[in-house]
Amino acid sequence: MSRYDSRTALVVVDLQNDFADTAGGLSVAGGEAIVSVVNDELRTAAEAGALVVATQDWHPESTPHFAKDGGIWPVHCVGGTWGAELHPAFALPDHAPRVRKGTNGEDGYSGFTMRDPLTDDQTPTELEGLFRQRDITRVVVCGLATDYCVKATALDAVRLGFKVTLLTTAIAAVNLTAGDEDRSLAEMTDAGVQLI
Secondary structure, X not given: OOOOOOOEEEEEEOOEHHHHOOOXXXXXXXXXXXXXXXXXXXXXXXXXXXXXXXXEEOEOOOOOOEHHHOOOEOOOOEOOOHXXXXXXXXXXXXXXXXXXXXOOXXXXXXXXXXXXXXXXXXXXXXXXXXXXXXXXXXXXXXXXXXXXXXXXXXXXXXXXXXXXXXXXXXXXXOOOOOOXXXXXXXXXXXXXXXXX
């Protein structure tokens, strides 16, 4: 059976300059190397009539998400900057939806939900609604970074009742702590995510 059809969505998570480019504010080792793999997958998905969606971190200049404001991360993906833009080699069609997260200073790990870092309140993005409108039942996830935004997106998709596949050749991890990538893959597998 093909990985893609009209009820499947390919979600490309945060393939942005700050993560994928070595000059980025939160560069992920191997991030740039996955762009061509993602592009190949995007073409396959589009040819099969699948929905293709990209997520983007899109933070304000100051947010409790950033270390300078009390969080753990260096400044990255500030809305409207080079770092927040999708990697220039990423061949996302102009008509493909883009879901921006963290726009009001939230932790925007998942493509489906954002969390206020001060109150822990969660708010949804438009991604689930987009999938329900299109009668999507399967979600294929790839992008950056395995141990944070990719994992959170895949786990949320499972929680919301979608059948989820992770493309292991089209991801890369931050590995803030040694072994984070392996632990994340195990957590996703335990939750029911199929790794291919």
